[in-house]
Amino acid sequence: MRDHSLEKLRRGIDALDQEILDRLNRRMRLVEQIGRIKAEKGLDTFDPGREEAVCRRLVEANPGPLPAESVRAIYREILAASRKLQQPLKVTFLGPEWTYSHLAALSVFGHTARYVPQAALVDVFDSLCKGLSHVAVVPIENSLEGGIGQTMDLLYERPVRVVGECYLEVAHCLCSRAADFGSIGKLYAHPHALGQCRKWISEHLRHAEIFECASTAKAAREAAADPASAALCNVKAAEHYGLSVLAERVEDHPGNTTRFIVLGLKENTPTGDDKTSILFAVADKPGALYQVLDVFTLHGLNMTRIESRPNRLHPWQYLFFADIGGHEKDKHVEDALKEAASRTTFFKVLGSYPRANPRNPIRFDLERSRFGG
Ligand SMILES: O=C(O)C(=O)C[C@]1(C(=O)O)C=C[C@@H](O)C=C1
Numbered sequence: 236m237r238d239h240s241l242e243k244l245r246r247g248i249d250a251l252d253q254e255i256l257d258r259l260n261r262r263m264r265l266v267e268q269i270g271r272i273k274a275e276k277g278l279d280t281f282d283p284g285r286e287e288a289v290c291r292r293l294v295e296a297n298p299g300p301l302p303a304e305s306v307r308a309i310y311r312e313i314l315a316a317s318r319k320l321q322q323p324l325k326v327t328f329l330g331p332e333w334t335y336s337h338l339a340a341l342s343v344f345g346h347t348a349r350y351v352p353q354a355a356l357v358d359v360f361d362s363l364c365k366g367l368s369h370v371a372v373v374p375i376e377n378s379l380e381g382g383i384g385q386t387m388d389l390l391y392e393r394p395v396r397v398v399g400e401c402y403l404e405v406a407h408c409l410c411s412r413a414a415d416f417g418s419i420g421k422l423y424a425h426p427h428a429l430g431q432c433r434k435w436i437s438e439h440l441r442h443a444e445i446f447e448c449a450s451t452a453k454a455a456r457e458a459a460a461d462p463a464s465a466a467l468c469n470v471k472a473a474e475h476y477g478l479s480v481l482a483e484r485v486e487d488h489p490g491n492t493t494r495f496i497v498l499g500l501k502e503n504t505p506t507g508d509d510k511t512s513i514l515f516a517v518a519d520k521p522g523a524l525y526q527v528l529d530v531f532t533l534h535g536l537n538m539t540r541i542e543s544r545p546n547r548l549h550p551w552q553y554l555f556f557a558d559i560g561g562h563e564k565d566k567h568v569e570d571a572l573k574e575a576a577s578r579t580t581f582f583k584v585l586g587s588y589p590r591a592n593p594r595n596p597i598r599f600d601l602e603r604s605r606f607g608g
Contacts, residue, residue: 259313262313262317263316263317263320266317266320266321267320267321269321270320270321270322273321274321274322279369279499279501280318280321280322280324280369281318281324281369281370281499282503282504283398283399283497283499283503283588283589284503284504284505284506284509284588284589285504286314287399287506287589288506288507289310289314290306290307290310291506291508293306293310294306294307311342311343311344311345312345312346312347314345315344315345315346315347315348316345316347318344318347318348319347319348323347323348323349324344324348324349324369324370325348325349325351325367325368325369325370326340326344326348326349326350326351326368326369326370326371326372327350327351327352327353327359327362327363327367327368327370327371327372328340328350328351328352328353328359328371328372328373329352329353329355329356329359329373329374329449329450330352330353330354330450330452331352331450331452331453331456332350332352332452332472332475333452333455333468333469333471333472333474333475334352334450334451334452334472335374335403335405335451335469335493336372336373336374336450336495337350337352337452337471338403338469338471338597339372339374339401339403339493339495339597340372340495342401342403342597343372343399343401343495343497344370344372351367351368354449355449356373356385356386356389357385357389359371359373360373360389360393360395360498361393363393363395363498363499363500364393364394364395364500369499370398370497370498370499371395371497371498371499372495372496372497372498373386373389373495373496373498374386374493374494374495375387375400375494375495375496376493376494376540376542377405377427377431377491377492377493377494378490378491378492378493378494378593379430379431379486379487379488379491380427380430380431381542382542382544382556383427384544386496387542387544387554387556388544388547390514390556390585391514391544391546391554391583394500395498395499395500396498396499396500396501396502396503396585396586397496397497397498397512397585397586397587397588398497398498398499398501398503398586398588399496399497399503399588399589399591400494400495400496400497400510400588400589400590400591401494401495401497401591401597402492402493402494402495402591402592402593402595402596402597403492403493403495403596403597404490404491404492404596404597404598405431405469405486405491405492405493406469406470406483406484406486406491406598407428407431407432407451407467407468407469407484407485407486407491408467408468408469408470408473408480408481408482408483408484408485409439409440409465409466409467409480409481409482409485410455410458410465410466410467410468410470410472410473410478410479410480410481411458411462411464411465411466411478411479411481412458412459412461412462412477412478412479413462413463413464413465413481414479415481416439416440416465416481416482418462418463419440419443419463419464419465420442420443420444420463420464421443421444421445421446421461421463421464421465422436422440422443422444422445422446422464422465422466422467423446423448423453423454423455423457423458423464423465423466423467424445424446424447424448424451424454424466424467425447425448425449425450425451425453425454425467426447428451428454428467428468429445429447429467431486431487431488431491432467432485432486432487433487434487435485435486435487436485439482439485440465443465448466451466451467451468451469451472452468452472452475452476454466454467454468454472455468455472455473455475455476455478456476458476458478459476459477459478465481466478467485470483492593492596494593496512496588497588502563502586502587503562503586503587503588503589504564505562505564505565505587506562506589508589508590509560509561509562509565509587509588509589509590510539510558510559510560510561510587510588510589510590511558511559511560511561511562511563511568511572511584511585511586511587512556512557512558512584512585512586512587512588513556513557513558513559513572513575513582513583513584513585514554514555514556514557514581514582514583514585515527515554515555515557515575515576515579515581515582515583516546516552516553516554516555516579516580516581517555517578517579517580518580519552523578524555526578527555527575527578527579528541530571530574530575530578531559531571531575533571534567534568534570534571534574535567536559536560536561536567536568536571537559537560538557538558538559539558539559539560540556540557540558541555541556541557541558542555542556542557543555543556544556554581559571560590561587562587563584563586563587564587568587572584
């Protein structure tokens with residue numbers, strides 16, 4: 236028997252879908268016009284500040300029942316389609332495919348960007364600096380393991396700008412071609428994944444010989460070649476390399492999150508809720524670091540991170556990486572940066588970008604292989 240009320244509702248949906256499509260195409264015609272202006276003026280297609288402003292405005296104006304995370308997910312793909320019409324955006328990251336960097340890049344740039352995996356982190360920076368990619372996505376710190384030293388070194392050495400950030404929940408799985416733990420003699424894993432799963436491994440895989448790999452996806456690739464081995468990787472890498480998931484979420488602490496930064500070559504426009512990353516060195520004298528930090532206190536700027544790293548060009552000297560609230564173009568931030576710089580021996584603004592919320596990381600839904608809130 237035909238259900239007339241169901242058919243009527245579906246006719247309503249069809250009419251609305253047509254309206255959404257017409258409006259999306261009207262939007263895309265405006266996007267094409269902007270694309271032509273940008274091309275004439277030599278401006279970048281990707282404007283992270285504007286994109287964040289578009290999403291934030293919609294999330295704030297959203298009356299529901301559509302959840303905020305769905306508004307963001309839908310607009311992630313609409314904006315990706317917009318950029319693709321203007322000029323396909325090339326996004327580079329540490330590969331192979333389905334590393335956490337790849338997942339982070341997908342969560343920022345959607346599925347229609349062009350993804351360019353690299354074999355090493357230095358190649359990711361070089362691809363951007365040589366103009367072979369428009370943007371790069373690299374890990375900068377993990378909630379359990381701390382700063383990613385190699386990224387910090389390359390931020391010091393290369394003329395790149397930080398133009399965005401995102402937090403991604405890291406959910407490691409033990410994946411293998413083997414049917415159970417008993418037959419696993421080797422474990423392939425990235426050193427950070429090993430650090431994050433230390434306790435679990437000592438309880439469940441004490442007998443396995445450990446082989447470190449340059450990425451979690453490479454670990455999956457190695458495990459695919461040897462049925463008596465396993466890898467610590469995400470569920471997408473397991474799927475891609477034909478591995479079964481033997482155990483889910485094997486990290487020692489829930490809430491394991493990695494912060495990724497988006498790199499570009501140009502400055503960002505302010506959005507009203509930004510963060511600025513800086514890098515500096517101070518003289519070898521009492522109170523030198525305090526003098527710099529004091530400037531931010533006096534200007535009422537919140538410092539959300541400070542981390543030191545050995546300066547590889549000058550042994551036993553240190554570089555400080557810090558993040559403060561605000562945009563370098565905000566007057567009070569600009570004044571503070573100028574004053575702080577005058578108290579250092581080296582000072583570099585790495586970039587200002589829309590602030591992301593570490594307490595609400597992007598989650599990769601293991602069951603549905605989709606991004607959630
Ligand atoms: O406003 C722009 O600069 C656009 O190019 C349009 C648009 C959009 O679709 O809203 C597309 C790409 C940019 O990264 C930002 C926004």
